[in-house]
Amino acid sequence: MPSAPSRRGPPRAATPNPAAADDGDALHFCSTCAFSDACMSQGYDKTALAELHVLVDHVGPFQPGEIIFRVGDPFDAIAAVRGGMVKTYVEDSQGNEQVLGFSLPGEVIGLNAIHGARYPCNAVALDTVYLCRFSFPRMSLLATRMPGLQAKLFSLLSAEIGKVALLAANHRTEERMAAFLVDLSERYARRGFSPVRFNLSMTRVEIANYLRMAPETASRVLRRLIDDGVIAVNQREMQLLQPERLAALAAAGEGHDATG
Numbered sequence: 001m002p003s004a005p006s007r008r009g010p011p012r013a014a015t016p017n018p019a020a021a022d023d024g025d026a027l028h029f030c031s032t033c034a035f036s037d038a039c040m041s042q043g044y045d046k047t048a049l050a051e052l053h054v055l056v057d058h059v060g061p062f063q064p065g066e067i068i069f070r071v072g073d074p075f076d077a078i079a080a081v082r083g084g085m086v087k088t089y090v091e092d093s094q095g096n097e098q099v100l101g102f103s104l105p106g107e108v109i110g111l112n113a114i115h116g117a118r119y120p121c122n123a124v125a126l127d128t129v130y131l132c133r134f135s136f137p138r139m140s141l142l143a144t145r146m147p148g149l150q151a152k153l154f155s156l157l158s159a160e161i162g163k164v165a166l167l168a169a170n171h172r173t174e175e176r177m178a179a180f181l182v183d184l185s186e187r188y189a190r191r192g193f194s195p196v197r198f199n200l201s202m203t204r205v206e207i208a209n210y211l212r213m214a215p216e217t218a219s220r221v222l223r224r225l226i227d228d229g230v231i232a233v234n235q236r237e238m239q240l241l242q243p244e245r246l247a248a249l250a251a252a253g254e255g256h257d258a259t260g
Contacts, residue, residue, distance in 0.1 A: 056132050056133070056134060057133040058130065058131070058132060059130070059133050060082070060084075060128075060130035060131055061084075061130055062125035062129040063125060063128060064125055064126060064128065065124060065125065066124065066125045067123070067124050068123040068124065068125060068129070069110070069123050070122050071118075071119060072119065073118065073119045074118055075116075075117050075119055076135065076136060077110065077135055077136055078111060078113075078133075078134055079110055079132060080106065080107070080132045081104060081106065081107050081108075081109065081129065081130075082132050083128065083129065083130040084105070084125060084127045084129030084130060085102055085103065085104060085125075085126040085127055085129070085202070086103040086123050086124070086125060087099060087123070087124050087126050087202060087206065088100040088121045088123050089122055090122065097209065099202075099206055099210040100210075101210070102126070102202055102210070104187055104191065107187070109123050109131075111156055126201040126202055127201045173211075173213055173217055173218075174225075174249060175252055177211060177218065177221045177225070178225075178247075178250040179250040181231070181238070181240065181246055182243075182247050184198065185198075185240060185246075195240070195243070196239060196240040196241075197237065197238070197239045198237075199236050199238070200236045200238050201236070204218055204219060225246075229242065230245050
């Protein structure tokens with residue numbers, strides 16, 4: 001994974017999007033660290049990890065559009081997003097992009113490279129991105145000593161599988177969009193951000209690509225949700241006005257899957 005010069009101090013973002021996290025201190029992890037709960041619950045702070053040679057490299061900033069890693073790059077580390085949003089994608093033989101996902105602060109990129117030892121996709125910064133880079137061989141060794149960390153890694157892998165399942169589901173377009181927005185809301189909430197007001201660093205074309213629908217279809221679905229008073233959109237700021245109704249719409253799609 002290519003790295004940019006590290007910088008001290010809290011990262012800065014050009015928009016109010018949740019793109020910043022504190023760096024913690026000599027003992028404590030960053031506020032959005034994907035592994036802090038697992039490590040602290042097992043009695044490991046930053047000092048303990050350093051003694052075990054499990055060092056965390058702060059890398060960034062990556063500017064919007066800057067590639068973090070490419071398909072085929074050798075894999076030796078996973079990275080937690082410390083600030084900003086990362087898009088992962090692949091390209092087909094004609095060069096058409098297929099979006100695989102969007103990673104928020106506190107989430108991990110690179111997990112799908114564990115099998116094969118090379119990154120199977122590209123990762124690009126959607127806004128100003130900062131990362132915490134973990135040596136995966138050293139983290140794997142540490143996980144054998146820390147059941148909590150091992151469980152966290154399994155949980156992250158399970159979440160990756162869950163994203164694939166969402167896209168594979170035979171939801172109607174409205175239900176798919178609702179599920180996407182509810183998922184974003186829940187992920188922001190888990191990281192201490194507002195679950196009902198957040199910025200979309202990705203474009204509507206990228207959202208449509210991710211949800212496997214035409215851009216025009218995605219725009220029509222969003223317009224219906226706006227006209228029905230379920231959401232409000234101001235440029236890239238998304239506000240969930242009726243989160244319960246949105247959640248019910250997303251759940252309706254799950255019911256269709258269960259009944260075939």
